[in-house]
Amino acid sequence: MDILKFLTAGSVDDGKSTLIGRLLYDSESILQDQLEALQASNRKNDDGTIDLAILTDGLKAEREQGITIDVAYKYFQTEKRKFIIADTPGHIQYTRNMVTGASNADLAIILIDARKGVIEQTIRHSYLVSLLALQHVVVAVNKMDMVDYSEEVFNNIVKDYQAMAAKLNLNEVSYIPVSALKGDNIVHESVNMIWYQGKSLLDHLETVPVAIDDSTDHARMPIQWIIRPQTEELHDYRGYAGRVASGSFKVNDAITVLPSGFSSTISKIEFFDQEPAEASAGMSVTVHLADEIDISRGDTLVNAKYLPTVSQLIEADLCWMDTKPMDASLTYLIQHNSKTTRCKISDVLHKVNINTLDKVSAESFNLNDIGRVVIKTADPLAFDLYQENKANGGAILIDSRTNLTVGALMFRANAD
């Protein structure tokens, strides 16, 4: 059994919280005391049924305002899979929250109100999903009960969405007509839409394949920590600890350490009391090398035959996440896997109007702005392009005055 991480994009008005609540409720993932708290709460639907949206509202301020203002994580499991839901707000002023939620998701559910069809918000959400390169998209056309469960309405929305998805390079898109309020096609198949032959939402989530990039040409392991017991019997022990970000390493593989460029071979892979012959993406291991070379935290082990780009000048998409605007005269910190160095934004190429996808010229970035920049780093970074290898192609910017995370970067090209 594996874990599927998914994001729900949409606003309160689209019935997003109700959809998640319904998913939890109908899959019997709500425990008795939570259910009692829910029933005791005075928020009810118009027809007196429980307002399932309460299940996903976390913070007091949000309960008061009735909106989701942060990323809330929810957990549930069925017999087939474990799920982690990143519930993010849909309004444009919370774009950064959605970008955050999307950065760790395998799949996005994009909610469309059947009465409204593809609107500005749909374009924005889809753009962000494409920017963050999620593997799968599910378009859930909600509130089908409000359009008499009309097949025609659904088909028109699918057609409109397909036209947009093509422009955004969204490949794996599925379409499901649902009513979160009434429960149609969420967990149980709808009796109101016999014209729909596909899977219910949960059925789809349980069965959609999630692959990891296991190829040797993307073998990357950022070094986090060096294990040196320095005891008498382990005097010469020197293990490089890290989590394989992507690809796979085997014992005897020739490796290169970047950015230094030193080479060696893997003599042993350790995992606590085991010595696996191979370490693949996602595994946290300790690697031993045949030669004594200088390695420290921030270096990256890669397969010697397939080197990533090493550069100090990188073109990247930037999502600005701070209330203070970006300042090109400032030096920021950039954190890329275990490496942190200083950097400057040396050029702003354009910003994107994320409602229309038009590129506009710009000098700076405000909260939630997204666009293309060139950054110059103090130390070289060993990176892959985000669209080719997410695990080694993203980075964050930190304002060293406030220590806040102020930007998300997706590397798009070597600008050197």
Next chain:
Amino acid sequence: MSKNKLNYLDDLEAEAIYILREVAGQFEKPALLFSGGKDSITLVRLAEKAFRPGKFPFPLVHIDTGHNFPETISYRDEMVDRIGEKLIVGYVQDDIDAGRVIEQKGKNASRNSLQTVTLLNTIEKHKFDACIGGARRDEEKARAKERIFSVRDEFGQWDPKRQRPELWNLYNGKIHKGENVRVFPISNWTELDVWNYIRRENIALPSIYFAHQRDVITRNGQLMAAAKALNMDSEDVIERRNVRFRTVGDMTCTAAVESDAFEIDDIINEISESKISERGARMDDKVSEAAMEDRKKGGYF
């Protein structure tokens, strides 16, 4: 070429080890907050997997309310002996004796809220810049929004509106002097995941997690261990029942559940079918709907 993702327990384990190593790499003086509960026991096993054959790059820190179950304390001492790591204990009694906190009186008195002061004093005294804890996002609504690296100000306060965005697996541990970070490596685990992991790894637990005969009294509809710390009087009727505890907090605020789960398999079956979530057996959350959020803002674990 591609293959399926790791099995979920391997995936969660690898993520937690990664987070522990980030703490080691990013901070000068981290500590692991050890309560003697199953979640912090799991953290110790994960730390062994992250750092052996080396030593842990942090001590274990236990805040002792003086009202702990004796089984928890003996478990703690045996475990520290076995793993050979350093243990620092902060005593709530010391803060009471020094007059820094005032002990509640009466039947529902608990030292649970006092331990926040002892925790903050211990952090300050040892200048810890990161405290690893076993909290999980599935425990409670307010925790669902907690970051994996959660920055606390000088007063230990958590500001839910000023949380840093946490993208990919990049954890920003940069802080100003006086601030510290609470780190939650098993954020993404559920209660059932922890139990399945404990079974898989064959990890020993304090005996109170398993069904046993115990003298209990009923307080506010919950079964509580009949102990001196509960300020019992003649109205309290002591009964002997088969019970176990689902968490090992302070005796004054940790309720027992009636149970015949003597083995870990029984417990996993019980939880799989259970209709009460884990924190439902903790009276400290019942005070109000926003109880946990308010305590977290004040520096609670």
